[in-house]
Amino acid sequence: KKYVYAFHEGSTDLKPLLGGKGSNLAEMTRIGLPVPGGYTVTTEACIEYYEKGNIIWDELRHQIEEKQLELEKVMEKTLGDIKNPLLVSVRSGAAVSMPGMMDTILNLGLNDETAKGMAEITKNPRFVFDSYRRLIQMFSDVVLEIPKYKFDNLLETKKREKEVKSDTDLTEEDLRELVEAFKKVVKKETGKEFPQNPKDQLMMAVEAVFRSWNNPRARVYRDLNDISHTMGTAVNIQVMVFGNTGEDSGTGVAFTRNPSTGENKLYGEFLMNAQGEDVVAGIRTPRDIEELKEILPEAYEQFCEVAKSLETHYRDMQDIEFTIDSGTLYMLQTRTGKRTANAAIQIAVDMVGEKLITKEEAILRLNPNDLDQLLHPTFNEKALNDASFITNGLPASSGAASGKIYFSPEDAVKAKADGERVILVRNETSPEDIEGMVASVGILTAKGGMTSHAAVVARGMGKCCVSGAGELNINESEKVMSIDDQHFGEGDFISLDGNTGHVYAGQIETQDASLGGEFLTLMKWADSVRKLKVRTNADTPKDSAKAVEFGAEGIGLCRTEHMFFEDNRIFVMRRMILSRSVEDRKKALDQLMPMQKKDFIGIFKAMGSRPVTIRLLDPPLHEFLPSEKADIEKLALEMEVPYSRLKETVFELKEVNPMLGHRGCRLAVTYPEIYEMQVRAIMEAAAELKQKENQEVIPEIMIPLVGEVKEFEYVKELAENVIKEVFEDYDVTVPYLIGTMIEIPRATIIADEIAKGAEFFSFGTNDLTQMTYGFSRDDAGRFIKEYREKGILEKDPFQQIDRKGVGELMKMAIERGQQTRKDIKLGICGEHGGEPNSVEFCHMIGLDYVSCSPFRVPIARLAAAQAAL
Numbered sequence: 065k066k067y068v069y070a071f072h073e074g075s076t077d078l079k080p081l082l083g084g085k086g087s088n089l090a091e092m093t094r095i096g097l098p099v100p101g102g103y104t105v106t107t108e109a110c111i112e113y114y115e116k117g118n119i120i121w122d123e124l125r126h127q128i129e130e131k132q133l134e135l136e137k138v139m140e141k142t143l144g145d146i147k148n149p150l151l152v153s154v155r156s157g158a159a160v161s162m163p164g165m166m167d168t169i170l171n172l173g174l175n176d177e178t179a180k181g182m183a184e185i186t187k188n189p190r191f192v193f194d195s196y197r198r199l200i201q202m203f204s205d206v207v208l209e210i211p212k213y214k215f216d217n218l219l220e221t222k223k224r225e226k227e228v229k230s231d232t233d234l235t236e237e238d239l240r241e242l243v244e245a246f247k248k249v250v251k252k253e254t255g256k257e258f259p260q261n262p263k264d265q266l267m268m269a270v271e272a273v274f275r276s277w278n279n280p281r282a283r284v285y286r287d288l289n290d291i292s293h294t295m296g297t298a299v300n301i302q303v304m305v306f307g308n309t310g311e312d313s314g315t316g317v318a319f320t321r322n323p324s325t326g327e328n329k330l331y332g333e334f335l336m337n338a339q340g341e342d343v344v345a346g347i348r349t350p351r352d353i354e355e356l357k358e359i360l361p362e363a364y365e366q367f368c369e370v371a372k373s374l375e376t377h378y379r380d381m382q383d384i385e386f387t388i389d390s391g392t393l394y395m396l397q398t399r400t401g402k403r404t405a406n407a408a409i410q411i412a413v414d415m416v417g418e419k420l421i422t423k424e425e426a427i428l429r430l431n432p433n434d435l436d437q438l439l440h441p442t443f444n445e446k447a448l449n450d451a452s453f454i455t456n457g458l459p460a461s462s463g464a465a466s467g468k469i470y471f472s473p474e475d476a477v478k479a480k481a482d483g484e485r486v487i488l489v490r491n492e493t494s495p496e497d498i499e500g501m502v503a504s505v506g507i508l509t510a511k512g513g514m515t516s517h518a519a520v521v522a523r524g525m526g527k528c529c530v531s532g533a534g535e536l537n538i539n540e541s542e543k544v545m546s547i548d549d550q551h552f553g554e555g556d557f558i559s560l561d562g563n564t565g566h567v568y569a570g571q572i573e574t575q576d577a578s579l580g581g582e583f584l585t586l587m588k589w590a591d592s593v594r595k596l597k598v599r600t601n602a603d604t605p606k607d608s609a610k611a612v613e614f615g616a617e618g619i620g621l622c623r624t625e626h627m628f629f630e631d632n633r634i635f636v637m638r639r640m641i642l643s644r645s646v647e648d649r650k651k652a653l654d655q656l657m658p659m660q661k662k663d664f665i666g667i668f669k670a671m672g673s674r675p676v677t678i679r680l681l682d683p684p685l686h687e688f689l690p691s692e693k694a695d696i697e698k699l700a701l702e703m704e705v706p707y708s709r710l711k712e713t714v715f716e717l718k719e720v721n722p723m724l725g726h727r728g729c730r731l732a733v734t735y736p737e738i739y740e741m742q743v744r745a746i747m748e749a750a751a752e753l754k755q756k757e758n759q760e761v762i763p764e765i766m767i768p769l770v771g772e773v774k775e776f777e778y779v780k781e782l783a784e785n786v787i788k789e790v791f792e793d794y795d796v797t798v799p800y801l802i803g804t805m806i807e808i809p810r811a812t813i814i815a816d817e818i819a820k821g822a823e824f825f826s827f828g829t830n831d832l833t834q835m836t837y838g839f840s841r842d843d844a845g846r847f848i849k850e851y852r853e854k855g856i857l858e859k860d861p862f863q864q865i866d867r868k869g870v871g872e873l874m875k876m877a878i879e880r881g882q883q884t885r886k887d888i889k890l891g892i893c894g895e896h897g898g899e900p901n902s903v904e905f906c907h908m909i910g911l912d913y914v915s916c917s918p919f920r921v922p923i924a925r926l927a928a929a930q931a932a933l
């Protein structure tokens with residue numbers, strides 16, 4: 065088996081075998097760019113190294129030696145030659161980029177003897193001893209595992225002694241002394257001399273790179289980024305070129321386009337008289353790549369050309385490392401450059417314009433989730449680096465927010481009125497907290513997962529939210545939040561990053577979102593290829609309008625319960641709940657009806673001719689009542705009912721498992737008047753718009769939590785009776801649909817029966833996941849984290865559809881539903897409707913649309929386009 069490839073034997077196609085760096089070095093060699101010669105030890109060799117019990121076996125050693133000889137022949141220099149030694153670099157390079165384990169050793173091949181020989185032949189002893197001290201430093205760090213600072217300290221001491229600022233001001237003599245001092249450190253730390261035999265140095269270095277694959281930081285990085293632990297890393301051995309031979313040498317890194325704005329202009333930094341790590345180490349301040357034009361015009365021109373040709377060759381923005389050795393340019397690495405979401409869009413659209421890539425490729429190149437960055441404010445990156453991290457929770461809703469913390473919705477509302485920027489901190493939120501959430505710029509909870517109330521509502525509002533920050537102790541009545549020995553009280557500043565789930569102390573500067581022309585261009589391309597329609601989950605005219613702005617093609621879920629919390633409606637709603645007779649209840653409902661109707665008119669207007677799905681009341685009624693004694697007392701006074709009566713009602717409504725309790729269509733079985741009122745409000749709104757404004761709307765009335773076909777039939781009949789009445793009252797008819805949520809596993813099984821009466825299905829994958837897995841959506845956040853850490857669950861099923869379980873149930877429901885109603889309309893309105901992987905699944909199983917919160921609409925549009933390509 066071939067374990068070692070010369071650069072000229074490989075190409076990008078061999079990336080899994082040669083790693084990213086190795087395959088790109090091979091590719092650059094293949095297309096004739098100036099790359100110093102070398103060879104790559106394969107990732108397979110690394111895997112076998114581990115399988116064989118961490119040893120470099122004979123066959124491998126032999127193949128490395130053979131390639132080394134070939135290289136020496138071409139270079140007319142040999143490793144360890146005391147007159148004219150060959151020096152090499154040894155660098156790691158896995159198939160996926162892993163910044164956590166970039167181990168590099170430069171100047172390998174130097175020892176006391178070769179250094180002497182090289183000093184003579186180059187007539188530049190200062191450079192040689194600078195290189196030698198660097199070798200000892202890097203070799204000690206990577207191979208011998210001696211802490212870096214032991215060497216850095218000596219270097220700093222030397223500079224202080226000599227009263228110089230920069231490494232480059234140290235003299236040959238200083239560097240010789242440093243080499244001796246460094247060697248002493250090695251002896252002291254390992255009990256052995258610094259290895260003087262270059263061949264030993266080489267094998268030890270190769271082995272160290274293999275080992276680095278499994279160092280803790282590399283493992284953590286792979287865990288965080290879902291990278292397999294079994295791929296192994298390749299090792300690249302390359303002839304050294306030197307950026308530190310003097311003032312006509314240097315080294316740098318550059319991007320072919322600006323990685324933060326996308327501007328089509330070379331962007332990079334370099335240092336003269338320096339070696340690789342100096343540029344990134346921040347010891348000296350690197351200079352703008354453009355200045356190279358003045359210093360070495362020819363090398364600069366050549367570099368610009370190479371950069372351009374690399375971009376054309378790879379058809380993507382490149383991140384390049386280069387070195388200039390005594391005026392001659394060498395390429396040391398190229399790879400696809402990382403970029404911000406803004407830059408990604410700019411570059412993709414520009415490259416289509418330059419005919420470098422097709423529109424389809426442009427669509428596929430973007431990560432839909434990154435679009436979020438563009439729609440919400442983000443923290444200023446520099447400011448974030450200096451911020452003090454407190455803890456993290458789930459990135460429940462995107463954006464960045466700094467503000468003063470308040471522990472109750474009332475306090476939040478008050479503070480907002482006083483002009484404060486409020487962060488609402490709660491153990492968990494409930495519908496009662498809505499007003500506090502509206503008043504806040506960000507929401508932080510200690511409990512609850514990605515589909516908890518706080519998460520869902522915050523996403524709907526486009527507000528930053530971190531949920532389930534389980535390490536926090538939140539005492540709402542004492543108004544303190546603490547973690548370890550840090551305490552935060554009312555009015556203290558904190559900052560939330562809804563993109564990462566991180567929580568920081570103090571304020572961090574934010575920057576606003578901006579949607580440029582390129583964004584719109586790209587979205588237009590995406591819309592032209594996708595098959596799935598994209599609707600939104602919205603409950604207010606304002607959110608609906610926002611969603612339309614983001615490209616929503618309808619409302620897939622209007623959660624009517626949210627409307628009951630606004631203004632004084634909650635008061636009437638509570639009256640309704642407290643009613644002892646049907647008459648009383650109807651009286652209260654009669655008051656609520658016009659308010660709901662007004663809302664529906666507002667929403668219909670905002671949506672124009674687009675379809676609107678309205679769901680009848682879903683949550684258990686106790687959510688509309690307070691639960692704390694003090695709050696009950698206060699409410700009893702306000703409502704002028706005896707405390708005991710209110711308390712009794714609260715007690716009666718209390719359920720052990722409210723999410724499995726008296727909610728959804730079950731409410732209609734007990735209190736049909738509630739749904740009757742809602743259906744009337746919906747249909748009167750539609751009838752009135754038709755009559756007065758000649759606006760045609762087709763309301764889609766959706767019944768939640770159906771698990772038994774008779775439940776559905778019962779509500780449908782009730783609705784149709786009301787609809788008939790409305791048509792008579794108004795003397796018009798309006799087209800409408802009646803359908804159901806599919807969110808109870810049983811409903812997926814009897815979907816054929818349900819579809820006889822239901823004109824559409826909308827998958828409520830929040831509840832469907834909850835009930836399929838038996839994971840409480842409000843509590844599972846806490847242990848799912850551990851499930852993921854231990855590899856029991858790869859993904860949180862509340863975020864990404866569990867295709868195997870929930871997904872199969874969906875497929876069955878579709879198949880059975882279509883048996884009795886061939887053209888049944890199919891959608892999804894659970895939180896998964898805005899998650900790219902789930903959107904892809906929805907495309908695959910043939911849904912007509914996905915529905916998600918307004919701010920995720922662009923993400924869903926792009927994900928739907930990618931799924932269709």
Ligand code: PEP
Pocket residue numbers: 520621623682807827828829830831832893894895
């Ligand atoms: C669902 O269960 O997926 C759904 C959309 O309804 P809700 O989140 O309101 O329960």
Ligand code: MG
Pocket residue numbers: 807828830831
């Ligand atoms: Mg539901």
